[in-house]
Amino acid sequence: MIAGAGTVPGLPGFASIPVLPKGKMTLRFKPYTLSLKHVFTIATSSRSTTPVVLTELEFNGVTGYGEASMPPYLGESHDSVMQFLSKVDLSRFSSPFDMENILHYVDQTAPGNKAAKAAVDIALHDLTGKLMQQPWHRIWGFDATKVPPTSFTIGIDTAEVVRQKVKEADEYHILKVKLGRDTDKMMISTIREVTDKPISVDVNQGWKDRQFALDMAHWLKEKGVVFIEQPMPKEQIDDNAWLTEHSPLPTIGDEAVQRLDDVLKAHKVYSGINIKLMKSTGMREAHKMLVLARALDMKVMVGCMTETSCAISAAAQLATMADWADLDGALLISNDVYKGTRVVKGNVVLSELPGIGIEKI
Numbered sequence: 001m002i003a004g005a006g007t008v009p010g011l012p013g014f015a016s017i018p019v020l021p022k023g024k025m026t027l028r029f030k031p032y033t034l035s036l037k038h039v040f041t042i043a044t045s046s047r048s049t050t051p052v053v054l055t056e057l058e059f060n061g062v063t064g065y066g067e068a069s070m071p072p073y074l075g076e077s078h079d080s081v082m083q084f085l086s087k088v089d090l091s092r093f094s095s096p097f098d099m100e101n102i103l104h105y106v107d108q109t110a111p112g113n114k115a116a117k118a119a120v121d122i123a124l125h126d127l128t129g130k131l132m133q134q135p136w137h138r139i140w141g142f143d144a145t146k147v148p149p150t151s152f153t154i155g156i157d158t159a160e161v162v163r164q165k166v167k168e169a170d171e172y173h174i175l176k177v178k179l180g181r182d183t184d185k186m187m188i189s190t191i192r193e194v195t196d197k198p199i200s201v202d203v204n205q206g207w208k209d210r211q212f213a214l215d216m217a218h219w220l221k222e223k224g225v226v227f228i229e230q231p232m233p234k235e236q237i238d239d240n241a242w243l244t245e246h247s248p249l250p251t252i253g254d255e256a257v258q259r260l261d262d263v264l265k266a267h268k269v270y271s272g273i274n275i276k277l278m279k280s281t282g283m284r285e286a287h288k289m290l291v292l293a294r295a296l297d298m299k300v301m302v303g304c305m306t307e308t309s310c311a312i313s314a315a316a317q318l319a320t321m322a323d324w325a326d327l328d329g330a331l332l333i334s335n336d337v338y339k340g341t342r343v344v345k346g347n348v349v350l351s352e353l354p355g356i357g358i359e360k361i
């Protein structure tokens with residue numbers, strides 16, 4: 001049953017079939033700044049806030065929520081997202097269920113602007129899910145209890161801070177450790193003094209030499225590391241492919257894999273891909289990436305930026321089909337504005353609410 005729709009006579013055994021509702025969609029958006037609980041350092045930068053833009057898409061009195069998150073190194077900003085969204089005119093569409101056409105139009109509005117596009121896509125999915133009165137994981141036919149436990153991210157830091165963060169991450173089953181500077185072995189050895197739980201590492205393109213990367217992969221395997229994310233610069237395609245062929249650990253392309261057409265390019269270069277809504281332009285293309293990666297027998301990780309529970313809950317709908325989940329983005333901030341998908345003892349627990357499953361706090 002579609003909320004707010006009329007009905008027409010149905011097949012034998014069915015009382016009626018809902019009619020697709022028609023009306024006007026109104027897109028609203030506002031800038032917001034997330035405060036991070038800790039200064040966050042990766043191979044290429046440090047920061048303590050993340051700009052986001054929160055969107056609302058209203059149709060016949062039902063509102064879908066969306067979000068764009070713009071870590072500065074990706075090139076989008078409050079200004080660029082606000083500018084992009086002000087160009088989007090959804091009045092040309094009479095039904096939110098015209099999703100393929102709507103999102104094609106949004107994509108064609110301007111090149112790039114991937115987070116801004118995701119902010120429309122997520123709100124549209126939330127809206128249509130609410131109109132169908134079902135969460136998207138159920139619409140897609142995924143098992144909500146199958147989300148892998150989320151990793152908890154530990155940034156590059158001193159041994160003392162790393163030890164402290166490992167203690168804070170006590171309830172998580174897998175740690176994600178940022179590497180790529182000259183302290184890599186210190187970081188891992190420090191963690192191993194405190195815990196033997198599985199570790200994934202994210203090098204953020206920080207290793208430049210393939211033999212060095214392979215030596216590190218062997219050393220990391222001995223230390224109980226389970227995979228390596230974006231070991232070398234994405235431009236070093238041959239080196240990444242060589243590493244993947246020889247590495248005792250799976251490699252995952254992140255910076256190298258943004259949208260659907262990158263999945264084919266990543267085949268045989270990496271063992272798997274890291275899908276993030278802010279790279280893929282949202283849930284629709286992310287779903288296509290997941291299906292394609294599976295068809296190519298590649299591993300799939302669903303990741304995030306620092307985001308509110310809005311974008312995290314949207315990603316969690318897909319993460320039910322992933323090998324690994326990295327959905328700690330909302331746990332790293334102190335001023336979330338939604339509640340939805342929760343992390344309970346390191347496990348990702350989806351809400352049963354329709355759409356992306358969130359409510360305003």
Ligand code: MG
Nearest residue numbers: 202229230254
């Ligand atoms: Mg990464």
